[in-house]
Amino acid sequence: MVESRAFSAPGKALLVGGYLVLDPKYKSYVVALSARMHGVVSKHESKDNYTRVTVTSSQFNNDSWSYIVEDDSGFFPNSVDGKKNAFIETAIFNVFTYFEPELSKKLDIAIEIFSDSGYHSQAGSIPKRNRFKEFSYHSKSITEIPKTGLGSSAGLATVVTAALVSVFKPDLDVNRNQDLKLIHNLAQVAHCQAQGKVGSGFDVAAATFGSIMYQRFDPKLITNLPEHNAGQIYGQQLRSLVDQVDWKMTIERIRLPDGLRLVMGDVNSGSETTKLVAKVIAWYNANLPRSLDVYEELNCLNEEFINTLGVLNSVAAKDPIRYAQMMDAVNGGGYKSIMAFTELAKLRNCINCIRENFRLITKESGADIEPSVQTELLDACMWLDGVLTAVVPGAGGYDAISLITTKEADIKSQTEGNSAFDAVTWLDLSQADIGLVEENPTHYLDLK
Numbered sequence: 001m002v003e004s005r006a007f008s009a010p011g012k013a014l015l016v017g018g019y020l021v022l023d024p025k026y027k028s029y030v031v032a033l034s035a036r037m038h039g040v041v042s043k044h045e046s047k048d049n050y051t052r053v054t055v056t057s058s059q060f061n062n063d064s065w066s067y068i069v070e071d072d073s074g075f076f077p078n079s080v081d082g083k084k085n086a087f088i089e090t091a092i093f094n095v096f097t098y099f100e101p102e103l104s105k106k107l108d109i110a111i112e113i114f115s116d117s118g119y120h121s122q123a124g125s126i127p128k129r130n131r132f133k134e135f136s137y138h139s140k141s142i143t144e145i146p147k148t149g150l151g152s153s154a155g156l157a158t159v160v161t162a163a164l165v166s167v168f169k170p171d172l173d174v175n176r177n178q179d180l181k182l183i184h185n186l187a188q189v190a191h192c193q194a195q196g197k198v199g200s201g202f203d204v205a206a207a208t209f210g211s212i213m214y215q216r217f218d219p220k221l222i223t224n225l226p227e228h229n230a231g232q233i234y235g236q237q238l239r240s241l242v243d244q245v246d247w248k249m250t251i252e253r254i255r256l257p258d259g260l261r262l263v264m265g266d267v268n269s270g271s272e273t274t275k276l277v278a279k280v281i282a283w284y285n286a287n288l289p290r291s292l293d294v295y296e297e298l299n300c301l302n303e304e305f306i307n308t309l310g311v312l313n314s315v316a317a318k319d320p321i322r323y324a325q326m327m328d329a330v331n332g333g334g335y336k337s338i339m340a341f342t343e344l345a346k347l348r349n350c351i352n353c354i355r356e357n358f359r360l361i362t363k364e365s366g367a368d369i370e371p372s373v374q375t376e377l378l379d380a381c382m383w384l385d386g387v388l389t390a391v392v393p394g395a396g397g398y399d400a401i402s403l404i405t406t407k408e409a410d411i412k413s414q415t416e417g418n419s420a421f422d423a424v425t426w427l428d429l430s431q432a433d434i435g436l437v438e439e440n441p442t443h444y445l446d447l448k
């Protein structure tokens with residue numbers, strides 16, 4: 001009998017903490033989204049004389065990557081047909097190396113990937129659905145379809161890791177913190193190695209744990225691992241890193257206050273995060289100690305923003321009448337009535353000052369974090385009924401904008417036909433807070 005299990009993990013939006021989060025001393029606020037990456041795994045006894053892992057992404061012109069994995073070649077995945085996917089390879093390598101499975105009985109492991117439509121541009125795609133799920137099917141490969149920047153590779157690394165862990169650890173329970181930590185640590189290692197750069201890891205952390213206040217681990221934890229071909233020692237150090245080492249990171253589950261939601265707009269041009277990061281780091285190093293002052297100021301603002309959202313959460317719970325008045329003010333009360341509520345005024349001021357600092361870094365570093373077209377767009381958003389704040393998420397640039405709005409705000413109809421919003425496609429997704437979950441594998445069958 002074929003045993004199947006399925007897992008899904010959310011996309012992310014980094015609302016505050018961009019760039020600073022690369023340093024373990026600074027906090028960030030990450031919202032997990034309703035758009036999710038899914039992996040359905042099945043294993044059979046292999047009829048061949050080797051163990052094989054095949055990952056299929058049928059939505060993208062039937063993309064598929066197939067690897068032979070053997071202990072005598074150090075669990076290094078060997079592509080069957082030369083087609084490679086770095087994120088899949090490092091996930092396979094690290095999970096097999098961690099478990100060192102005794103492969104006397106050869107396995108055929110198949111993982112089907114499905115990604116929700118928010119991750120990619122929908123142009124030219126067709127929907128396929130069953131009673132439970134709906135996915136968009138494209139006529140081109142994954143590498144040829146434009147992304148929206150929700151963290152598809154982090155989602156992929158997380159669900160492939162979870163799928164493979166479930167093969168070697170059948171009692172895997174993603175409701176157990178210990179098991180989530182195992183998946184997080186392995187996926188984080190795999191994702192960093194595949195990226196070839198060390199991002200802060202907030203995307204893998206959100207894919208695993210959901211909406212979080214995040215402070216990163218020391219990047220050396222991963223970069224100090226030996227080379228993949230180091231033999232036994234890699235496995236020993238990986239297991240020690242995953243199971244024993246204290247990563248000294250902060251992952252505190254958070255959620256937007258009731259009555260508020262996240263609206264994401266795709267801006268269709270795209271920026272390369274690595275290039276932006278390189279320019280910002282160069283600016284930072286060349287402008288010390290002034291750049292440190294800018295970061296410290298940004299950090300105070302970020303922390304005040306995060307704390308004030310916490311305060312708003314308790315007002316919603318303890319004083320629902322006042323909270324309803326606050327939401328009414330945002331919904332159409334105009335600038336003065338919004339600013340009459342200290343918490344709302346604080347949130348808006350923090351975001352204004354954060355944006356001001358990012359414009360300063362933009363000007364001085366040449367990294368287009370908040371370029372003037374985005375400034376105009378964000379300013380235009382602030383005049384819409386129901387909008388509390390508007391930012392460029394993550395690394396910023398020309399990729400996307402994130403609004404915090406009230407639940408009632410109808411952004412689409414307010415912006416329709418208004419040329420100031422021509423560049424924006426409002427994505428059909430919201431915050432969803434929840435991280436990695438186990439799904440029912442039968443819910444992915446017979447998509448038509």
Ligand SMILES: Nc1ncnc2c1ncn2[C@@H]1O[C@H](COP(=O)(O)OP(=O)(O)O)[C@@H](O)[C@H]1O
Nearest residue numbers: 057113115142143147149150151152153154156
């Ligand atoms: N649905 C998918 N199926 C297979 N691979 C995927 C899928 N989504 C993303 N990937 C992998 O992730 C890569 C994109 O990663 P990256 O450039 O880091 O984008 P993002 O910012 O969305 O994480 C793709 O080229 C592909 O290798």
Ligand SMILES: C[C@@](O)(CCOP(=O)(O)OP(=O)(O)O)CC(=O)O
Nearest residue numbers: 018019021151199200201273394395
């Ligand atoms: C600059 C950053 O702090 C934030 C980047 O956030 P994005 O959401 O823009 O990320 P990508 O999906 O990798 O493009 C770098 C980091 O933290 O890794």
